[in-house]
Amino acid sequence: MIDLRSDTVTQPTQAMRDAMATAEVGDDVYREDPTVCRLEELGARMLGKEAGLFVVSGTMGNQVAIMTHAQRGDEIITEAESHVFYYEAGAMAALSGVQARQVPGRRGIMEPDDVKRAIRDTGNVHFPRTALIAIENTHNRGGGAVWPIEYVREISAMARARGIVVHMDGARIFNASVASGIAADVWASYADSVMFCLSKGLCAPVGSLLVGSVDFIEQARRNRKRMGGGMRQAGIIAAAGIVALETMIDRLAEDHANARLLASELAAAGFGADTASVETNMAMVDVSRSGMTAAEFKAGARERGVLCNDVTATNIRLVTHHDVTAEQCHEAVGIMASMLKS
Ligand SMILES: Cc1ncc(COP(=O)(O)O)c(C=O)c1O
Missing domain, CATH: 3.40.640.10 (Type I PLP-dependent aspartate aminotransferase-like (Major domain))
Incomplete structure (x- = not known):
């Protein structure tokens, strides 16, 4: 996961x-x-x-x-x-x-x-x-x-x-x-x-x-x-x-970089994500293009190995931290992008 x-x-x-x-x-x-x-x-x-x-x-x-x-x-x-x-x-x-x-x-x-x-x-x-x-x-x-x-x-x-x-x-x-x-x-x-x-x-x-x-x-x-x-x-x-x-304070910069990475790659994949609004370790992502509500998207992502939270009917929140690497962020983007097509 x-x-x-x-x-x-x-x-x-x-x-x-x-x-x-x-x-x-x-x-x-x-x-x-x-x-x-x-x-x-x-x-x-x-x-x-x-x-x-x-x-x-x-x-x-x-x-x-x-x-x-x-x-x-x-x-x-x-x-x-x-x-x-x-x-x-x-x-x-x-x-x-x-x-x-x-x-x-x-x-x-x-x-x-x-x-x-x-x-x-x-x-x-x-x-x-x-x-x-x-x-x-x-x-x-x-x-x-x-x-x-x-x-x-x-x-x-x-x-x-x-x-x-x-x-x-x-x-x-x-x-x-x-x-x-x-x-x-x-x-x-x-x-x-x-x-x-x-x-x-x-x-x-x-x-x-x-x-x-x-x-x-x-x-x-x-x-x-x-x-x-x-x-x-x-x-x-x-x-x-x-x-x-x-x-543990200085390394928070890595989490911020990973959140920007998620937002920019998800935007490129067709999600509603705005890299400019990612200031720290969170990315808000509009998943409407998947045809699912945020709650449905969250459930689908969980089945595929990515955990996230839905914060509105259309938006999920992705939070980066010490226990997720940049590679895992790339992987998560790949999984979520596959949900746009399926
Ligand atoms: C901004 C903010 N304040 C307070 C809290 C509460 O912290 P705790 O979960 O330790 O009660 C949180 C938890 O997510 C938070 O995000």
Whole structure:
């Protein structure tokens, strides 16, 4: 099987398995796990923040951030297809009692003027308080799009002037960094908190980090506990996260090149694919010419040995990662091209 469903399917590397086998551990709820502490410090430093918190998943990191920044009844400005709104099982409503103000974006990128219009007037008692603006970089349903840094800067300045917090869902912040040449700590400087995943393109088996100020992380730690996310000898998994941050970032460029390869070869084969829109490790491909819906195409591809996900009625998403080679990408194109003819 050539698995192009997601970068979450990546296997831990041998170096990660070795680090896990020998990790020094303790009870992290007592803050006695030296490996977790080292990972949290490393992640915070790389993102230019004071402190970090190791969480089991990106979803937990985003939702702990929302719970920590917002009060019940507050409103969160978020892009209409953002992960925090679209893919987290209604968690912001269920766990934090907040509502989403959805701003439609283009490939997940909100126009700063649209964000400005969505901010509530604090003087009007009818309105909820705008507590937070969430920015997803890179944007998953936006096909791995990287935000224009000037948009992030403008939204951040607008938010700060009004006492509104910015949270960055940076599940793939290092893909954004590698693709744009803008360091992760520069992206993070425009946000009060950032969540980023170790378990996606960076290949760690489990875990994400939430970073921000010391005060924020202290409160977030309590909220993580409240959600049942206090872990004990978590250094076993944190050890793999350290290897991920120390060794797996630069190679993301290979995944980006493979995603461009997929898009250009599939376009040449007659699919609706736009190489110019491939900025990181995802390619959105319109499969209408096969005469199948995206769901049917996905099922047919699976039978032939290629795994992908359907994201709309017409489009599939192909995600490149450490465990698919350029050769396998060529092979996948050949298989999918054969489905146009059959
Ligand atoms: C942009 C984005 N944010 C958050 C998450 C959530 O991560 P997890 O699956 O670890 O909960 C994902 C997962 O795909 C994602 O793509």
